[in-house]
Amino acid sequence: MKATVIHEHGGTDKLIYEDIDNPKFSNDEVLVNVKTCAVNHLDIWIRQGLPGKALKFPHILGCDIAGEITSKNRNFPIESRVMIYPGISCGKCSYCKKGRENLCGSFSIIGGFSNVHGGYAEYVKVPLRNIVKIPLPFSFDEAACLSVSYLTSWNMLKSTNVVKGKTLLVYGGGGGVGSATIQLARANGAEVITTVSDERKVVLAKKIGANHVINRTKYDIVTEVMSITGNGVDAVIDHVGTNTWMTSLQCLKFGGRMAVCGATTGEIANIEIRTVYNKQLSIIGAYLGTKAELIDMMKFMQVKKIKPIIDSNFRLCEAAKAHIRMDNNEHFGKILLKI
Numbered sequence: 042m043k044a045t046v047i048h049e050h051g052g053t054d055k056l057i058y059e060d061i062d063n064p065k066f067s068n069d070e071v072l073v074n075v076k077t078c079a080v081n082h083l084d085i086w087i088r089q090g091l092p093g094k095a096l097k098f099p100h101i102l103g104c105d106i107a108g109e110i111t112s113k114n115r116n117f118p119i120e121s122r123v124m125i126y127p128g129i130s131c132g133k134c135s136y137c138k139k140g141r142e143n144l145c146g147s148f149s150i151i152g153g154f155s156n157v158h159g160g161y162a163e164y165v166k167v168p169l170r171n172i173v174k175i176p177l178p179f180s181f182d183e184a185a186c187l188s189v190s191y192l193t194s195w196n197m198l199k200s201t202n203v204v205k206g207k208t209l210l211v212y213g214g215g216g217g218v219g220s221a222t223i224q225l226a227r228a229n230g231a232e233v234i235t236t237v238s239d240e241r242k243v244v245l246a247k248k249i250g251a252n253h254v255i256n257r258t259k260y261d262i263v264t265e266v267m268s269i270t271g272n273g274v275d276a277v278i279d280h281v282g283t284n285t286w287m288t289s290l291q292c293l294k295f296g297g298r299m300a301v302c303g304a305t306t307g308e309i310a311n312i313e314i315r316t317v318y319n320k321q322l323s324i325i326g327a328y329l330g331t332k333a334e335l336i337d338m339m340k341f342m343q344v345k346k347i348k349p350i351i352d353s354n355f356r357l358c359e360a361a362k363a364h365i366r367m368d369n370n371e372h373f374g375k376i377l378l379k380i
Contacts, residue, residue: 050090205230283307
């Protein structure tokens, strides 16, 4: 089969399009013919290499996967339209038995640092329990957007209790998590403030529902948030990391909640601890979500008629171009690889 593979960490030149053997799978696994795989920042971090994270080479990236079943199994007919829940867990611990598999001590992500090959390939093998039927009216492209960015956003919005009447700040309205959060939070009745990096994205963020959009290259985020709200927001969704943690704490009102799911600009943050306890803030981590939450989220999106925001499509052999587009922050919405 054709696949885009990395044999070592490094730049986009390490994404090699080549022929490899089809995956061999067990009775508890299923083979999926990949139709679409979305690109995530996780793919870039893995390709570049993170300190302390060992990876077995060669490795195939890609955790947001949609396609068709191609192997016989006990649950799904051949050619069933499916997406893949990307979390790999033990299935035996107390968390897994309670349906909280993303809290499992051995939890990892397909195509991530799990040494389980991902969706930058014509075929992928996954545990049968990770298969989710694609509900109507979602296409392969739309389904491939949902299991990472949208699910993570859904998890954070639930944990911060962002409902009707609440105010929310989310960074990077043009990114996967940012655009997903705008759509999901607005559909749930919240008032959404987001940040973007240029005037083109200001227009696009408003188009998908953001109430207020701050061009971070022109305006101070804390000043603008306080001007809009008077006393700060109820919740902040922070996937940026080092560069925004203190800003996030300053933007929260007393008793506010901050959900964290990423560290794009770095994983070490200097914060004023007094700010946390004086304002009685809550800081909540989010690592993906559960399979059950993914299904619940899709039902919500069906009812609210929410369609994922898609930025662009690339061929599998153009994975390097897709990574460059994300690296350069040129995208608004999800970048897809068409297999």
